[in-house]
Amino acid sequence: xxxxxxxxxxxxxxxEAPVELRCNYSSSVSVYLFWYVQYPNQGLQLLLKYLxxxxxxxxxxxxxxxxxxxxxxxxxxxxxxxxxDTAEYFCAVTRRGGSNxxxxxxxxxxLTVNP
Amino acid sequence: xxxxxxxxxxxxxxRGTSLTIQCQVDSQVTMMFWYRQQPGQSLTxxxxxxxxxxxxxxxxxxxxKFPISRPNLTFSTLTVSNMSPEDxxxxxxxxxxxxxxxxxxxxxxxxxxx
Numbered sequence: 001x002x003x004x005x006x007x008x009x010x011x012x013x014x015x016e017a018p019v020e021l022r023c024n025y026s027s028s029v030s031v032y033l034f035w036y037v038q039y040p041n042q043g044l045q046l047l048l049k050y051l052x053x054x055x056x057x058x059x060x061x062x063x064x065x066x067x068x069x070x071x072x073x074x075x076x077x078x079x080x081x082x083x084x085d086t087a088e089y090f091c092a093v094t095r096r097g098g099s100n101x102x103x104x105x106x107x108x109x110x111l112t113v114n115p
Numbered sequence: 116x117x118x119x120x121x122x123x124x125x126x127x128x129x130r131g132t133s134l135t136i137q138c139q140v141d142s143q144v145t146m147m148f149w150y151r152q153q154p155g156q157s158l159t160x161x162x163x164x165x166x167x168x169x170x171x172x173x174x175x176x177x178x179x180k181f182p183i184s185r186p187n188l189t190f191s192t193l194t195v196s197n198m199s200p201e202d203x204x205x206x207x208x209x210x211x212x213x214x215x216x217x218x219x220x221x222x223x224x225x226x227x228x229x
Contacts, residue, residue, distance in 0.1 A: 032216045043207055044158075044220040046116070051216055090157060094216065101146060101211050103218055105157045 002027040002093045006106035014114050015083055021076040021109045023091035030096040033074040034103070035065055038088040047089075050074060061085070086113045117142050117210050119221035127227045128198055135194045136224045138208035143188035145211070148218065149181070152205040161206075164191050198228045 007022040025031065035047040048059025055067040065076045074091060091106040118141040128134050138147065149161040161181055162170040170183040184192045195202050205225050209218040 034217060036220075041225075043119075043222040044209075046217055046219065049217050096216075101216065101218070102160060102163070103148075103158075103209075105159075107157045 002031060002095065002104045004091050004093050004104055004106035006089075006091055006109050008109050009107065010110045010112065012112045012114060013081055016080050018079050019077065019081050019085075019111065021089050021091075021111065023074045023076065023106060025072050025074065025091070025093045027072075027093065027095070031093045032096055033065075033067060034092040034094075035059065035063070035074075035076050036090045036092060036105075037061075038090065038108075040087070044090065047076070081111070081113045083113050083115060085111060087111060116212060116219045117144060119208065119210060119219060121206075121208060121221040121224050123224060124222065125225040125227075127229060130199050130228055132198055133194055133196045134198065134226060135192050136206050136208075136226075138191045138193070138221055140189045140210055145188070147185065147191045148209045149183065149191075149193045150207045150209065150220075152207065152223070154203065158207065161193070195226065198226075200228045202226065203228045 003026045005024045013019050033050040036044040037047050038044050048057050050057045050067045058064045063078050088108045090108050092103045094103050120139045122137045147164045150158040152158050160173050161176045162172045164170045164183050164185040166185045166188050182194045205223045207220050207223045209220045
């Protein structure tokens with residue numbers, strides 16, 4: 001089984017500041033990793049994914065994440081945030097090569113960008 | 116990615132009643148999933164629905180409470196039966212992408228039980 005820990009439940013930042021949202025996972029098998037964003041009163045949107053290859057993954061809206069196998073981490077970063085980035089961010093994991101593609105989610109990090 | 120719609124977008128229901136939520140996809144997909152997001156919480160998988168077979172339920176969820184139908188490759192329904200206030204949540208359906216590894220989500224159905 002897999003588990004995901006998002007280390008910060010809330011992250012307040014000022015506009016144009018850099019931000020890092022932390023995610024650690026636990027799994028006895030190889031995994032795929034994802035970040036999703038949920039804007040207020042909306043569904044989940046896929047930000048980026050790590051399947052294989054380069055450990056630095058770029059996603060939409062200027063976000064990127066780095067997979068670190070030794071530290072079992074997949075932290076999300078953005079060099080300069082905007083007010084519109086205010087949302088809930090979820091890290092998720094699924095077993096690589098599994099047949100059921102079940103996603104396990106972290107508890108989420110609320111990013112609040114202040115002017 | 117697939118375009119996914121859900122009906123209704125929100126509803127307020129009385130305890131003891133049932134609500135059926137529809138999920139429609141604009142392309143044929145093998146696997147569909149139903150999740151629950153309780154207020155202020157993360158997403159929990161309720162069940163996996165494959166066309167032509169019975170849904171597979173996760174621990175803590177049972178068919179009598181959350182019956183699921185999957186009549187074809189573009190449509191599924193989730194029924195929340197005999198509702199109580201504890202069922203107040205956002206219910207989301209999702210489908211796998213072309214690579215099979217990622218999932219794409221519908222906009223969700225916000226359910227309030229009074």
